[in-house]
Amino acid sequence: MYNAKAYSAASETSPLASTTIPRRDPNEHDVRIEILFCGICHSDLHSVRNEWSATVYPIVPGHEIVGRVTEVGSAVTTYKPGDLAGVGCLVDSDRTCAQCQAGFENFCPNLTLTFGSPDKHLGGVTYGGYSESLVVDERFVLRIPSNLDLATAAPLLCAGITTYSPMRRRGVTKGKKVGVVGLGGLGHMGVKFARAFGAHVVAFTTSPDKTDDALRLGSDEVVLSRDAEQMQKHAGSFDFILDTVSADHDINAYLNLLGVEGNLTLVGAPPKPLGVSAFSLIMGNRSLSGSNIGGIPETQEMLDFCGEHNITADVEVIPIQKVNEAYERLLKSDVKYRFAIDMASLKSE
Amino acid sequence: MYNAKAYSAASETSPLASTTIPRRDPNEHDVRIEILFCGICHSDLHSVRNEWSATVYPIVPGHEIVGRVTEVGSAVTTYKPGDLAGVGCLVDSDRTCAQCQAGFENFCPNLTLTFGSPDKHLGGVTYGGYSESLVVDERFVLRIPSNLDLATAAPLLCAGITTYSPMRRRGVTKGKKVGVVGLGGLGHMGVKFARAFGAHVVAFTTSPDKTDDALRLGSDEVVLSRDAEQMQKHAGSFDFILDTVSADHDINAYLNLLGVEGNLTLVGAPPKPLGVSAFSLIMGNRSLSGSNIGGIPETQEMLDFCGEHNITADVEVIPIQKVNEAYERLLKSDVKYRFAIDMASLKSE
Numbered sequence: 001m002y003n004a005k006a007y008s009a010a011s012e013t014s015p016l017a018s019t020t021i022p023r024r025d026p027n028e029h030d031v032r033i034e035i036l037f038c039g040i041c042h043s044d045l046h047s048v049r050n051e052w053s054a055t056v057y058p059i060v061p062g063h064e065i066v067g068r069v070t071e072v073g074s075a076v077t078t079y080k081p082g083d084l085a086g087v088g089c090l091v092d093s094d095r096t097c098a099q100c101q102a103g104f105e106n107f108c109p110n111l112t113l114t115f116g117s118p119d120k121h122l123g124g125v126t127y128g129g130y131s132e133s134l135v136v137d138e139r140f141v142l143r144i145p146s147n148l149d150l151a152t153a154a155p156l157l158c159a160g161i162t163t164y165s166p167m168r169r170r171g172v173t174k175g176k177k178v179g180v181v182g183l184g185g186l187g188h189m190g191v192k193f194a195r196a197f198g199a200h201v202v203a204f205t206t207s208p209d210k211t212d213d214a215l216r217l218g219s220d221e222v223v224l225s226r227d228a229e230q231m232q233k234h235a236g237s238f239d240f241i242l243d244t245v246s247a248d249h250d251i252n253a254y255l256n257l258l259g260v261e262g263n264l265t266l267v268g269a270p271p272k273p274l275g276v277s278a279f280s281l282i283m284g285n286r287s288l289s290g291s292n293i294g295g296i297p298e299t300q301e302m303l304d305f306c307g308e309h310n311i312t313a314d315v316e317v318i319p320i321q322k323v324n325e326a327y328e329r330l331l332k333s334d335v336k337y338r339f340a341i342d343m344a345s346l347k348s349e
Numbered sequence: 350m351y352n353a354k355a356y357s358a359a360s361e362t363s364p365l366a367s368t369t370i371p372r373r374d375p376n377e378h379d380v381r382i383e384i385l386f387c388g389i390c391h392s393d394l395h396s397v398r399n400e401w402s403a404t405v406y407p408i409v410p411g412h413e414i415v416g417r418v419t420e421v422g423s424a425v426t427t428y429k430p431g432d433l434a435g436v437g438c439l440v441d442s443d444r445t446c447a448q449c450q451a452g453f454e455n456f457c458p459n460l461t462l463t464f465g466s467p468d469k470h471l472g473g474v475t476y477g478g479y480s481e482s483l484v485v486d487e488r489f490v491l492r493i494p495s496n497l498d499l500a501t502a503a504p505l506l507c508a509g510i511t512t513y514s515p516m517r518r519r520g521v522t523k524g525k526k527v528g529v530v531g532l533g534g535l536g537h538m539g540v541k542f543a544r545a546f547g548a549h550v551v552a553f554t555t556s557p558d559k560t561d562d563a564l565r566l567g568s569d570e571v572v573l574s575r576d577a578e579q580m581q582k583h584a585g586s587f588d589f590i591l592d593t594v595s596a597d598h599d600i601n602a603y604l605n606l607l608g609v610e611g612n613l614t615l616v617g618a619p620p621k622p623l624g625v626s627a628f629s630l631i632m633g634n635r636s637l638s639g640s641n642i643g644g645i646p647e648t649q650e651m652l653d654f655c656g657e658h659n660i661t662a663d664v665e666v667i668p669i670q671k672v673n674e675a676y677e678r679l680l681k682s683d684v685k686y687r688f689a690i691d692m693a694s695l696k697s698e
Binding site (some may be wrong): 104107166169251252263266267268269270273275277280284285286289290291292 | 448453456515518600601609612615616617618619622623624625626627628629630631632633634635636637638639640641
């Protein structure tokens with residue numbers, strides 16, 4: 001066991017502040033990673049403030065982790081010191097259940113989340129990426145393509161896989177018409193992936209001032225979702241819509257834009273139930289789905305795809321000392337489009 | 350043009366009553382069918398009472414039609430006088446759109462419903478199956494397997510295809526765990542099909558007194574949906590759930606029973622929006638769909654499947670003079686499980 005510098009919150013009303021946390025020494029299957037950048041996901045904020053009522057304090061959030069391998073266990077075969085490495089939302093699972101066998105560790109009933117899950121090695125809960133290093137079994141370490149900028153690659157580990165996975169599973173490809181609702185951390189990745197898959201991409205936004213950016217990110221069209229006439233023009237025409245909005249909104253307005261057998265997938269989680277009209281689904285055999293990150297093989301596939309197509313997030317890099325301020329700005333959607341913490345800033349703590 | 354005996358409603362507050370309606374003489378592609386039985390679908394009642402605010406009066410409902418061919422046009426190749434024949438919800442479409450080309454005439458933007466759609470031949474609207482005969486283009490006539498009892502086969506034309514189609518598309522087969530919510534006209538067909546497909550079938554009902562019948566119809570298990578403990582035992586375990594309930598109900602209670610990538614398909618249409626928790630969908634990549642009858646090829650496939658497996662509806666046969674009383678009983682779910690009108694009773698009008 002060793003101590004690592006980190007930022008943690010002591011309670012749901014406490015700011016994140018400098019601390020040290022225990023990390024295990026690498027066992028034979030483990031990889032120790034010096035964390036270079038960690039993205040800020042909105043679920044970090046939900047967890048720090050206990051908005052899902054499940055937080056164990058102190059909490060060290062962070063699951064969009066990129067860094068460099070500094071040490072490997074004796075049985076590790078896939079990484080060596082000096083390699084780039086990524087860690088997403090998962091650091092362990094039971095490896096024996098049907099989901100694990102199928103590469104969907106994200107649905108393992110015994111998965112270990114990167115932060116806030118019971119820590120099988122040290123007791124207490126797992127600590128995430130707002131830290132100078134972490135130790136992870138190699139099975140849960142991702143390879144980061146060497147051509148990607150590391151700060152902008154960090155958000156791929158959650159925002160990337162969250163948007164990539166449902167589009168891949170729903171067959172988003174050339175010839176398909178794809179909508180992306182909401183242009184934030186998730187939505188801007190959704191536009192980039194849909195474009196890279198060759199689809200015709202329509203971004204929906206409530207903010208006219210995001211139009212230029214939506215086009216720059218790869219949208220073919222931008223629709224102002226509060227303009228009923230613009231919306232009506234697209235009625236019944238979409239193969240797939242990715243809905244990244246975590247605030248309450250009228251889901252039927254989007255369901256009605258789907259064509260026959262069209263699918264809308266939620267990756268944002270509005271706190272109140274969505275009022276879904278049965279007719280919106282029955283007319284056209286439409287479906288409304290949710291999607292929750294992805295398994296390890298799929299996450300690696302996504303990273304490799306990003307390497308080939310040079311896709312990363314648009315980020316604003318901050319020192320960790322600005323993390324509480326960044327949370328406030330996140331609440332106002334005042335970031336284009338993801339914060340990434342430069343973990344070198346932790347050295348001065 | 351000729352006159353046919355029928356039952357029609359003159360306004361949303363009028364009972365159905367004896368009348369005569371015009372029918373076209375068969376053109377070269379048409380088949381004239383003497384109607385022997387017509388099932389009563391809940392949507393007949395919705396339409397007669399203008400509950401969807403789109404009814405043109407007078408209305409002759411009925412789209413679960415079986416009968417015998419009495420005359421065919423000169424170009425008709427697939428039917429001859431004496432053949433058994435069925436007509437479902439559709440009697441025409443544009444035949445040129447992508448949906449028609451793909452055999453999904455049910456999603457043609459220019460489809461003609463069996464009753465209540467503009468009648469291209471005679472003007473006014475189309476008149477349905479509560480009538481002694483009708484004339485339909487052979488492309489929209491279905492073949493009824495000769496081994497099926499005609500009264501019990503009639504509901505296959507709507508209740509049958511409505512439940513068969515989503516299960517087929519969602520891959521219900523041996524090894525799958527399938528739920529059927531609600532044991533009425535649709536639900537009892539859902540249980541029969543799921544059983545015939547080889548799935549493990551669980552019927553959900555609010556009525557303990559339906560348990561024996563649910564087992565008789567082919568369920569392997571029956572769950573009382575108001576018993577939270579019974580429900581919890583099945584959490585996360587279903588591949589597919591067919592929800593046939595058209596009253597308000599807690600959809601999340603069923604979504605949470607789905608396993609990873611599980612699907613719940615609505616074929617009933619509750620009038621108020623369903624309150625769908627985004628988390629219910631996101632956890633497990635679940636989906637909520639709707640399904641709306643089926644195309645002509647799929648309907649024929651369903652009928653052929655029913656012929657092979659000897660599947661028909663459980664019906665109570667009534668004379669047409671009892672149709673208004675049957676509507677009242679339908680509102681109280683007082684039928685096991687579908688009414689079929691014996692159209693011979695129309696001869697005395």
